[in-house]
Amino acid sequence: MTPVLANRTFHMKTALALGIFSLLISPAAGAELRGDWNDRKADKVSPLTEFKAPADIAERYDARIRGFVYPPRTGDYVFAVTCDDQAELYLSTSKSARKKKLIAHCPEWAEAGNYKKFPSQKSRALRLSGGKAYYIEAVHKENVSGDHLSVAWIVPGSDKLTVIPGARLSPYPTGKKGGINHEIWPEQEAPPVKGTPKIKVTSRNDPTKAVPGGVRWFWRDHQKNLQKTKANDFDLCFLGDSITQGWPGDLLKQYFGRYRPANFGIGGDRAENVLFRLQHGELEDTTPRLVVVLLGINNLGMGNTPGEAALGVALVLRKLRTKVPKAKILLLGLFPTRKAEDAAKVREVNDYLAKMDDGETIRYFNINARFIGKDGKLRQDLFRDTVHLSRSGYVVWGESTRAAVKALMK
Ligand SMILES: [Ca+2]
Numbered sequence: 518m519t520p521v522l523a524n525r526t527f528h529m530k531t532a533l534a535l536g537i538f539s540l541l542i543s544p545a546a547g548a549e550l551r552g553d554w555n556d557r558k559a560d561k562v563s564p565l566t567e568f569k570a571p572a573d574i575a576e577r578y579d580a581r582i583r584g585f586v587y588p589p590r591t592g593d594y595v596f597a598v599t600c601d602d603q604a605e606l607y608l609s610t611s612k613s614a615r616k617k618k619l620i621a622h623c624p625e626w627a628e629a630g631n632y633k634k635f636p637s638q639k640s641r642a643l644r645l646s647g648g649k650a651y652y653i654e655a656v657h658k659e660n661v662s663g664d665h666l667s668v669a670w671i672v673p674g675s676d677k678l679t680v681i682p683g684a685r686l687s688p689y690p691t692g693k694k695g696g697i698n699h700e701i702w703p704e705q706e707a708p709p710v711k712g713t714p715k716i717k718v719t720s721r722n723d724p725t726k727a728v729p730g731g732v733r734w735f736w737r738d739h740q741k742n743l744q745k746t747k748a749n750d751f752d753l754c755f756l757g758d759s760i761t762q763g764w765p766g767d768l769l770k771q772y773f774g775r776y777r778p779a780n781f782g783i784g785g786d787r788a789e790n791v792l793f794r795l796q797h798g799e800l801e802d803t804t805p806r807l808v809v810v811l812l813g814i815n816n817l818g819m820g821n822t823p824g825e826a827a828l829g830v831a832l833v834l835r836k837l838r839t840k841v842p843k844a845k846i847l848l849l850g851l852f853p854t855r856k857a858e859d860a861a862k863v864r865e866v867n868d869y870l871a872k873m874d875d876g877e878t879i880r881y882f883n884i885n886a887r888f889i890g891k892d893g894k895l896r897q898d899l900f901r902d903t904v905h906l907s908r909s910g911y912v913v914w915g916e917s918t919r920a921a922v923k924a925l926m927k
Pocket residue numbers: 573574575576577659660661662663664
């Protein structure tokens with residue numbers, strides 16, 4: 518999941534001009550794992566006695582270990598990095614941080630101590646001068662589950678990778694030899710979504726607590742979505758429950774094919790299940806331009822009040838703003854159902870959702886008038902059961918949102 522690294526090219530000229538490095542992967546383009554690391558002060562800084570971060574410390578954080586490395590003697594050195602989930606290793610030709618170059622990277626998680634899972638984990642042989650100080654930096658990104666990072670080297674005269682010891686390191690920008698600093702930035706949550714209902718959850722089912730879906734196909738479909746996430750080959754994403762998942766492939770292609778749509782609907786999902794999916798890798802590091810969200814009907818089915826259902830949706834939208842901050846969101850009002858007693862609740866949820874439209878990144882859209890026939894009644898032909906759309910229902914969805922999608926894709 519490192520598109521930032523995928524198209525880096527090897528600049529022989531730069532490497533030759535620098536002289537000291539025999540072969541570099543690329544110049545540092547400033548396209549590090551996440552943003553500009555100097556923008557924000559680390560939330561936590563801890564000293565390390567070797568080039569190895571403590572393991573399994575948290576979920577969803579960015580980290581950096583940087584300082585100076587002092588080669589014991591002049592000769593060729595090989596550096597290697599291992600991590601969970603992603604890391605990049607930079608080295609400078611001098612003490613200057615500005616001259617750093619990417620020399621190795623770990624594109625996906627590897628086991629602790631395994632520097633051989635990906636060829637890119639190891640640098641080429643680099644000629645360094647004994648006793649001189651070189652700026653070194655590892656940036657690290659953890660999503661969920663296990664996390665670790667370490668940087669090892671092969672010193673001249675040896676053929677073994679060993680973690681760089683503290684005696685050969687000093688912290689940045691000043692400090693004495695004997696260690697290096699570990700800086701951590703926890704993931705920053707986007708600001709709350711406008712119009713988030715200010716209500717207290719009183720139902721037994723809590724839509725604010727991320728939990729996996731209870732249906733037997735949840736994990737299978739979640740895995741499929743993680744594969745789609747990894748492929749990152751879509752500009753338009755549909756996020757929701759079974760009503761989204763039910764899009765006939767040919768119709769989706771007909772209406773939205775030019776935007777390379779991806780379907781992230783999972784049957785049975787409530788807001789809290791989608792929240793779980795987004796917290797566990799779905800859409801991580803993807804670059805959709807628009808996400809179409811239709812969510813909340815299963816919360817009503819679970820006994821949540823309209824306000825609670827809308828609160829769950831608001832938290833999903835906030836998480837989307839965090840995960841894909843550049844994407845716009847088309848928030849659809851809940852569709853009507855064939856159950857007459859649902860009508861008032863659906864309307865109430867939609868009243869809440871309409872308030873989340875911020876006029877910029879989140880746009881609310883209600884197409885429910887299109888589900889009503891000339892007789893003023895719900896068109897039965899648009900449904901295949903109480904809540905699910907028939908093929909004709911998806912035609913209505915496609916026809917009535919294509920203009921809005923087109924406008925937001927710009
Ligand atoms: Ca972790």
